[in-house]
Each structure stands twice: as structure tokens, then as C-alpha cells.
Amino acid sequence: MLRLCRQKNERGKGNDTLVTTDFCLEGVHFRRDWHPPDAIAYRCLARGLSDIAAMGGRPVAAFLSMALPGNLPRNWAGRFVQSLIKTGESHKVTLAGGDTAESPHGILLDIIILGAVPRGGAILRSGARPGDGIYVTGELGGSAAAIRQLDKNPASKIDPSDYPRHFSPVPRIAVGRAIRERGLASAMIDTSDGLSTDLAHICEESGVGAELQQDAIPRAIVGKHSGQVDLELALHGGEDYELLFTAPPHKRIPRRIAGVPVTRIGQITGGRKVLLVDAVGIAHKLEARGWEHFRK
Amino acid sequence: MLRLCRQKNERGKGNDTLVTTDFCLEGVHFRRDWHPPDAIAYRCLARGLSDIAAMGGRPVAAFLSMALPGNLPRNWAGRFVQSLIKTGESHKVTLAGGDTAESPHGILLDIIILGAVPRGGAILRSGARPGDGIYVTGELGGSAAAIRQLDKNPASKIDPSDYPRHFSPVPRIAVGRAIRERGLASAMIDTSDGLSTDLAHICEESGVGAELQQDAIPRAIVGKHSGQVDLELALHGGEDYELLFTAPPHKRIPRRIAGVPVTRIGQITGGRKVLLVDAVGIAHKLEARGWEHFRK
Numbered sequence: 001m002l003r004l005c006r007q008k009n010e011r012g013k014g015n016d017t018l019v020t021t022d023f024c025l026e027g028v029h030f031r032r033d034w035h036p037p038d039a040i041a042y043r044c045l046a047r048g049l050s051d052i053a054a055m056g057g058r059p060v061a062a063f064l065s066m067a068l069p070g071n072l073p074r075n076w077a078g079r080f081v082q083s084l085i086k087t088g089e090s091h092k093v094t095l096a097g098g099d100t101a102e103s104p105h106g107i108l109l110d111i112i113i114l115g116a117v118p119r120g121g122a123i124l125r126s127g128a129r130p131g132d133g134i135y136v137t138g139e140l141g142g143s144a145a146a147i148r149q150l151d152k153n154p155a156s157k158i159d160p161s162d163y164p165r166h167f168s169p170v171p172r173i174a175v176g177r178a179i180r181e182r183g184l185a186s187a188m189i190d191t192s193d194g195l196s197t198d199l200a201h202i203c204e205e206s207g208v209g210a211e212l213q214q215d216a217i218p219r220a221i222v223g224k225h226s227g228q229v230d231l232e233l234a235l236h237g238g239e240d241y242e243l244l245f246t247a248p249p250h251k252r253i254p255r256r257i258a259g260v261p262v263t264r265i266g267q268i269t270g271g272r273k274v275l276l277v278d279a280v281g282i283a284h285k286l287e288a289r290g291w292e293h294f295r296k
Numbered sequence: 297m298l299r300l301c302r303q304k305n306e307r308g309k310g311n312d313t314l315v316t317t318d319f320c321l322e323g324v325h326f327r328r329d330w331h332p333p334d335a336i337a338y339r340c341l342a343r344g345l346s347d348i349a350a351m352g353g354r355p356v357a358a359f360l361s362m363a364l365p366g367n368l369p370r371n372w373a374g375r376f377v378q379s380l381i382k383t384g385e386s387h388k389v390t391l392a393g394g395d396t397a398e399s400p401h402g403i404l405l406d407i408i409i410l411g412a413v414p415r416g417g418a419i420l421r422s423g424a425r426p427g428d429g430i431y432v433t434g435e436l437g438g439s440a441a442a443i444r445q446l447d448k449n450p451a452s453k454i455d456p457s458d459y460p461r462h463f464s465p466v467p468r469i470a471v472g473r474a475i476r477e478r479g480l481a482s483a484m485i486d487t488s489d490g491l492s493t494d495l496a497h498i499c500e501e502s503g504v505g506a507e508l509q510q511d512a513i514p515r516a517i518v519g520k521h522s523g524q525v526d527l528e529l530a531l532h533g534g535e536d537y538e539l540l541f542t543a544p545p546h547k548r549i550p551r552r553i554a555g556v557p558v559t560r561i562g563q564i565t566g567g568r569k570v571l572l573v574d575a576v577g578i579a580h581k582l583e584a585r586g587w588e589h590f591r592k
Contacts, residue, residue, distance in 0.1 A: 021361045065361075114315060
């Protein structure tokens with residue numbers, strides 16, 4: 001969740017405050033047998049930072065509410081918090097505080113990120129217009145591909161470094177900021193729920209439709225054999241934390257922004273439908289089937 | 297937890313941002329068989345708002361992360377959120393957003409309050425000096441008295457209106473603000489953990505000791521027979537959400553601030569000990585035995 005906060009008594013120049021709050025719950029958002037403490041720290045922080053990135057914002061401080069079960073191995077909390085601080089620092093975010101409690105069941109984390117954006121400058125989800133191009137950063141489906149492997153194999157058989165987008169996602173903060181500073185986007189969101197669901201959010205809030213070109217969607221290359229993920233994972237797999245944005249037709253969008261590849265995958269339309277045009281040119285309705293959090 | 301946040305690029309006049317995050321977990325901070333949804337909303341919001349009050353701040357917005365178990369009765373969430381919004385409004389706080397998730401076990405709530413205080417004006421815990429008077433608002437022990445009754449009796453036998461400080465605590469926002477605006481306090485905290493523990497926090501952060509007069513401590517009057525609570529509850533019972541502050545000797549402290557009674561209960565000393573002087577004038581060491589959250 002992300003929210004823009006403008007304090008009533010502050011006028012003129014300055015910043016708007018951005019606030020994100022996101023639960024990371026054991027058995028819902030991560031599994032202790034699948035995810036080492038440092039991966040949980042990466043994923044936990046990426047959820048909030050990516051939301052700030054999608055508004056073109058700059059993260060300012062992080063807060064963590066953490067409830068731990070009594071039977072947790074002693075070094076777990078230390079490893080987790082150390083990773084969280086280190087990961088935060090790499091994004092220039094200070095872990096400024098939080099709350100601790102004992103959990104009756106499982107590890108419970110709630111990460112709060114405070115961010116800033118120049119007053120009135122935040123990129124919203126509601127600005128897409130018919131004719132705008134649709135763009136995505138990086139590749140899609142890499143995180144969900146890891147879940148698929150973890151579902152089939154013991155975690156010990158999976159090398160986290162084969163699935164960096166799942167185990168150590170890097171939020172696109174510099175990209176989001178560059179997009180805002182250069183005035184490129186009419187609307188933006190991060191791909192936390194999956195392309196089909198996140199695009200549906202933009203369309204709904206902008207009151208428009210969309211048409212995606214199936215062949216244009218950049219599918220992640222993952223695993224030991226470096227294969228491309230299925231189209232299904234690229235369309236509906238979540239937690240890639242890439243940026244999905246729209247841009248007016250007259251804007252020249254570079255192929256890379258802040259070092260990250262940017263791909264045009266379709267365009268905004270005047271209707272309210274979201275369509276996927278396949279390799280032979282036939283348009284299919286694209287349902288929002290964004291990845292739901294896995295369960296134990 | 298409470299934290300003061302100053303954005304680096306903002307200089308001169310304006311506000312400092314205050315951020316609080318507090319878990320409210322079923323079985324740790326509340327019990328569903330003891331607390332109706334509206335009481336949980338009151339208590340949840342009071343935790344964060346009281347922290348803001350203790351810095352002399354003004355709450356700006358509230359955010360809620362809420363994870364609910366699948367088997368929760370349908371109308372629970374509606375009643376809880378409605379109470380939270382209504383209670384927030386009575387303190388001029390908008391519920392600005394939040395995160396929702398499914399909980400694997402029990403109701404999980406994390407409340408985040410964003411507040412503001414004029415730059416550099418927040419009252420901290422670290423300003424108490426030897427010779428300062430120690431003051432507390434309202435009465436102490438009323439919330440813990442309710443827990444004691446709930447422990448002994450079925451919840452149906454308890455009338456919540458007999459224990460307002462437990463079931464519907466009102467944070468002392470106007471009092472905290474008046475204390476800041478009139479420059480009365482050298483240090484301040486809220487009594488969320490209990491007098492003995494919260495006073496110990498002030499002493500530790502200020503590098504001082506304290507001497508309390510046992511007879512001066514305002515004990516809550518609760519229950520059907522309107523009895524005064526035990527000294528133990530007033531000393532160590534938590535969650536009364538009163539304000540505990542220190543003031544230099546030359547400050548004249550009114551008997552009421554913003555309509556709430558204020559009582560002088562002792563004074564700050566130069567040592568590092570916290571002492572309780574009993575009715576016959578003998579000083580005892582006061583251990584910080586603040587109320588620990590009850591368990592199922």
C-alpha cells in the first residue's frame with residue numbers, strides 16, 4: 001500500500017511525503033524453509049521501496065514492526081536485521097526504528113517506508129491516455145519461476161543466485177526517479193502483483209483500456225539452463241518489482257534508463273478492455289490473474 | 297515505537313515528522329473473547345496517538361496493516377474498521393490507507409501514525425534534570441485493573457463502561473500539545489508500559505534518578521463499587537496512556553491542563569536510583585516491573 005500525504009499547513013515549495021506499509025508474514029509472503037533471513041530482508045524492503053520508486057520518489061527512512069515466535073533460533077533475528085540495515089544502506093535508507101513484540105505464531109513483519117517527492121511531482125496511476133505507449137523495465141516472471149521450482153524441489157536444490165529477482169530483488173529507485181525528472185511517464189506502477197493485474201490497476205484508475213503485444217513482453221531468463229520463463233509467468237507472475245509505465249506518443253523513451261533496459265510492450269486504448277495480441281495478430285482478452293501469495 | 301524524522305533537504309521553519317508503529321496482535325495485545333472490535337480499535341489507535349501526544353505533537357494521518365484469518369466472522373472487519381475511522385476522526389486523524397493480507401493465525405494489526413511538531417519543538421525523554429518535579433496526568437492502574445477482573449471472571453460479567461481506560465482509552469493529545477506550547481516540560485513520555493518502567497526510561501535517557509512519593513500517586517477508581525486500585529497496579533500497570541513529565545522547579549504547573557487533572561508525584565534526583573518513599577517516609581528501590589502483555 002502506498003499513500004501520498006500532504007500536510008495542510010505547508011504551502012509552496014517543498015516535498016510531499018510518501019508512506020508505504022507492507023506486511024511480510026511467514027507462510028503468506030515467505031517460508032522459512034525456502035527463504036534465508038537475508039532473502040526475507042531483501043524481499044521485505046523491496047516491497048516498500050518499489051512502491052516509492054513507482055511514484056518517482058526518494059526513500060527517506062524505513063521502520064520495521066517485527067514480532068517473533070519464542071521458538072525462533074537465536075541468530076535468526078540478528079541475521080535478518082543486519083541484512084535489512086545493510087540492504088537499506090545500499091539504497092540510502094536508514095532503518096529509523098520500529099516495534100518489537102512476541103508473536104503467537106510465526107514470524108510477522110510489517111515494513112513501513114517514508115519517502116519524499118517534490119510537491120505535486122509524484123507519478124500516479126491515473127494519468128494514462130489513449131495512444132500512450134506501455135513500457136516495462138527489466139524482465140518479467142523471474143520471481144514466480146523461483147516459486148515454481150521451490151514447489152517442485154527441496155529448497156536445498158535451488159541456488160538463490162539463479163533466481164536473483166526472487167531472492168534478492170533490487171527496487172528500481174534510480175529508474176523511477178529519472179523517469180519523473182525527465183517527465184517521461186503519464187502513469188506508473190510497480191509489477192508487484194503481476195503484469196496483468198498491475199496493468200489492470202492503471203487502466204482502472206485512468207479509465208482506459210490497453211493492448212499488449214505478446215511477442216514484445218520481456219520474459220526473464222532464469223535457472224541453471226538459462227531458459228526463458230513461460231508466457232504465463234511473465235503475464236501473471238508477481239514480485240518482479242519492475243516498473244510499468246505509460247508515456248504520451250510524442251515522448252522519446254530511451255532503450256535504457258539508469259542502466260536498466262526498457263521495453264515497449266503495447267499501447268493504451270480508448271475502450272475499457274485489456275487485450276493481448278498473439279504472434280499471429282489475434283487479440284485475446286487478458287484477465288487480471290496476478291500471482292497470489294503462495295501458501296504453506 | 298516513536299521516531300522523529302527530519303528531512304535533510306528541508307531547512308528553516310516548518311515541521312518535524314513523527315512516526316509511530318505499533319503491533320496489536322491477537323493473544324498478545326488483545327483477546328477476541330475479551331475485547332469487542334470497537335475496544336480493539338480504540339486501544340490500537342491510542343497506542344500510537346499517545347506516543348505522538350508525549351512529544352507534544354499533532355497527529356496527521358493513520359495507516360493500518362491488517363491481516364485477518366480466513367475463519368473470522370464476516371462483520372468483524374467492518375465493525376473494527378468503522379470504529380477505527382470514527383475514533384480517528386474524533387482526534388482529527390484520517391485513516392489514510394494501509395495494507396491487507398490473509399493471516400495464517402489470528403488477527404494481526406500494525407498501526408502507523410504520522411504526526412507533526414514544529415521544527416525542533418518535540419519534547420524528548422532526555423531533558424530531565426535533578427530538582428525537576430515529576431508530574432502525571434489523570435489516574436494510573438485503571439487499565440490493568442480491567443485485565444485483573446477479566447482474568448478472574450467471564451468477559452460477559454465485565455461492563456466495559458466500568459473500565460473506560462482499558463476499553464476506550466483517550467490519548468492525551470490536547471494535554472501534550474498544551475504542555476509543549478506553554479514550554480512546561482523538560483522531558484515527557486506516555487504511561488504505556490507502566491509508571492515504574494516509563495519513569496525508568498526517562499531516568500535512563502536523561503542520566504538521572506528519581507524519588508516518588510507513594511501517597512501522591514493518583515490511583516484509578518474503577519468498577520461497580522468504585523474502589524481505588526492497588527498501589528501495585530498504579531505503579532506497574534500499563535496501557536493507561538497518561539502523560540508522565542518532568543518540569544524545572546521554577547515552572548508553575550497548573551492543577552489541570554486541557555481539562556485533565558495533573559498531579560505532582562515526586563522529583564528528579566542526581567543519582568541514578570529510582571526510589572519510592574512510603575507513607576512513613578522510608579525510601580525503597582522501585583524496580584521497573586511494567587506490565588507485560590497478557591497471554592492466552
